[in-house]
Amino acid sequence: MTAQNFNAACVALVHRLADTSGEIVLHHFRTSLRVDAKADETGSPVTIADRDAETAMSDIIRAAFPDHGFIGEEHGGHNQNAEWVWVLDPIDGTQSFINGVPLFGTLIGLLRNGVPWLGCINHPALSQRWIGGGGAPTTMNGAPVRTRACADIAKATVYATGPEYLRTNEAAAFERLAQASKRRRYGGTDCFHYAMVASGWTDMACEARLALHDFAAVVPVILNAGGTVTDWNGRPLTRGSTGHILAAGDAGVHAQALKALAWSG
Amino acid sequence: MTAQNFNAACVALVHRLADTSGEIVLHHFRTSLRVDAKADETGSPVTIADRDAETAMSDIIRAAFPDHGFIGEEHGGHNQNAEWVWVLDPIDGTQSFINGVPLFGTLIGLLRNGVPWLGCINHPALSQRWIGGGGAPTTMNGAPVRTRACADIAKATVYATGPEYLRTNEAAAFERLAQASKRRRYGGTDCFHYAMVASGWTDMACEARLALHDFAAVVPVILNAGGTVTDWNGRPLTRGSTGHILAAGDAGVHAQALKALAWSG
Numbered sequence: 050m051t052a053q054n055f056n057a058a059c060v061a062l063v064h065r066l067a068d069t070s071g072e073i074v075l076h077h078f079r080t081s082l083r084v085d086a087k088a089d090e091t092g093s094p095v096t097i098a099d100r101d102a103e104t105a106m107s108d109i110i111r112a113a114f115p116d117h118g119f120i121g122e123e124h125g126g127h128n129q130n131a132e133w134v135w136v137l138d139p140i141d142g143t144q145s146f147i148n149g150v151p152l153f154g155t156l157i158g159l160l161r162n163g164v165p166w167l168g169c170i171n172h173p174a175l176s177q178r179w180i181g182g183g184g185a186p187t188t189m190n191g192a193p194v195r196t197r198a199c200a201d202i203a204k205a206t207v208y209a210t211g212p213e214y215l216r217t218n219e220a221a222a223f224e225r226l227a228q229a230s231k232r233r234r235y236g237g238t239d240c241f242h243y244a245m246v247a248s249g250w251t252d253m254a255c256e257a258r259l260a261l262h263d264f265a266a267v268v269p270v271i272l273n274a275g276g277t278v279t280d281w282n283g284r285p286l287t288r289g290s291t292g293h294i295l296a297a298g299d300a301g302v303h304a305q306a307l308k309a310l311a312w313s314g
Numbered sequence: 315m316t317a318q319n320f321n322a323a324c325v326a327l328v329h330r331l332a333d334t335s336g337e338i339v340l341h342h343f344r345t346s347l348r349v350d351a352k353a354d355e356t357g358s359p360v361t362i363a364d365r366d367a368e369t370a371m372s373d374i375i376r377a378a379f380p381d382h383g384f385i386g387e388e389h390g391g392h393n394q395n396a397e398w399v400w401v402l403d404p405i406d407g408t409q410s411f412i413n414g415v416p417l418f419g420t421l422i423g424l425l426r427n428g429v430p431w432l433g434c435i436n437h438p439a440l441s442q443r444w445i446g447g448g449g450a451p452t453t454m455n456g457a458p459v460r461t462r463a464c465a466d467i468a469k470a471t472v473y474a475t476g477p478e479y480l481r482t483n484e485a486a487a488f489e490r491l492a493q494a495s496k497r498r499r500y501g502g503t504d505c506f507h508y509a510m511v512a513s514g515w516t517d518m519a520c521e522a523r524l525a526l527h528d529f530a531a532v533v534p535v536i537l538n539a540g541g542t543v544t545d546w547n548g549r550p551l552t553r554g555s556t557g558h559i560l561a562a563g564d565a566g567v568h569a570q571a572l573k574a575l576a577w578s579g
Binding site: 235241 | 344409413414415416417440471473476477478497498499500501506510513515516
């Protein structure tokens with residue numbers, strides 16, 4: 050397969066994964082469903098929709114690219130040291146999902162040698178799908194999107210999930226960033242914030258300790274829309290990152306935000 | 315006009331107001347628009363969309379019911395001591411609106427002698443419209459909705475806009491409520507939280523110092539979906555209320571939440 054054909058095949062697969070998972074997830078949205086306590090230490094809820102969507106996506110990936118690896122939020126993974134590894138989060142924003150808020154999303158990322166290469170943020174309840182990377186600029190429902198310029202961090206808005214997700218030193222760093230900004234906004238769902246930055250609707254998104262399945266898909270969407278996204282130390286986000294994410298539409302604002310965070314974690 | 319005909323005429327008018335304002339508001343959503351600092355002390359942004367939508371709605375009301383009063387967020391009001399007074403907020407959740415988040419809503423309330431009698435929470439970007447009151451149960455896009463039962467506040471989720479909107483004593487009261495609950499969630503837009511409670515998607519919504527135009531429409535939507543909504547002292551919400559709002563789908567949880575708030579403001 051040529052590189053170009055490979056890229057196109059990956060993008061086509063992303064659409065299949067998003068279509069399939071979206072149908073499963075919406076089938077369970079705003080219905081009474083059993084919310085299980087997850088067996089790990091976070092105790093976060095996990096639903097039938099999560100598990101079924103991830104199973105369906107992993108089956109599609111295995112059939113299409115048997116040599117590719119796979120890392121899922123729910124089921125673990127397989128062949129995780131392959132050159133190409135898919136990283137899936139069927140429902141990012143489970144709390145939004147189980148409370149009827151349509152901002153939850155499905156995250157589909159593809160790593161090449163541990164580096165985010167292609168990403169999709171799919172919001173089935175909004176019928177909006179962002180895809181970026183794999184050699185192509187970021188689009189939303191097929192139309193190109195770009196981040197917006199912002200002259201100064203003092204004019205910028207920053208989105209975050211909420212202060213209750215931050216540890217003490219993280220909260221102090223975020224507070225410095227928020228104070229340097231024009232406005233902070235807390236919201237329900239991480240992944241939608243990155244879509245907002247990619248589309249130039251807002252200026253920044255910032256989170257601490259996101260898992261790989263939370264940020265792998267987001268990075269190519271931001272970068273290929275003209276934005277900047279790194280960890281809180283300014284390093285590129287790769288498989289080993291701590292998941293402290295700072296995304297900005299304007300590179301100058303991103304630099305100012307890093308200074309404001311003054312992160313030493 | 316018979317009472318039944320009057321009720322039907324009011325509901326029909328609500329749909330016209332929601333259709334008209336929704337079209338104006340969506341025309342400006344996710345476009346670059348001028349965000350003015352409002353001339354009052356809150357400094358909150360107000361947009362062309364706000365003002366145009368309110369003007370269009372007030373014109374429709376004056377033509378349909380010349381003897382009714384009118385209170386708007388943007389333009390003030392007229393004939394405000396009439397038996398029937400319409401209370402409008404063209405864009406509740408202006409920050410969501412200007413950052414591309416589709417959870418903003420248009421609030422249309424009708425007071426009878428200062429008491430919320432009919433209300434509509436319209437979310438044009440979600441194509442979802444809740445209407446309740448005027449002698450009819452609450453519906454969403456025409457289908458009846460009901461709040462959900464919850465056995466105990468310890469199993470309940472509470473939604474609020476964010477801690478940054480609370481004064482010290484309010485934050486302490488909200489913290490007591492959040493601690494008594496299973497989970498707190500901060501989100502971008504007040505009015506959608508009340509729609510979520512009305513539809514039985516979540517358990518509680520709680521805010522401090524909402525203006526009349528923020529809660530007038532919400533009260534009939536909650537009450538006519540089977541929920542309970544009062545101020546933080548347990549009193550019915552009327553025109554003179556301080557705007558400390560506690561809404562719950564389950565009356566037992568509402569009573570427990572009032573105890574947890576232990577509000578003496």
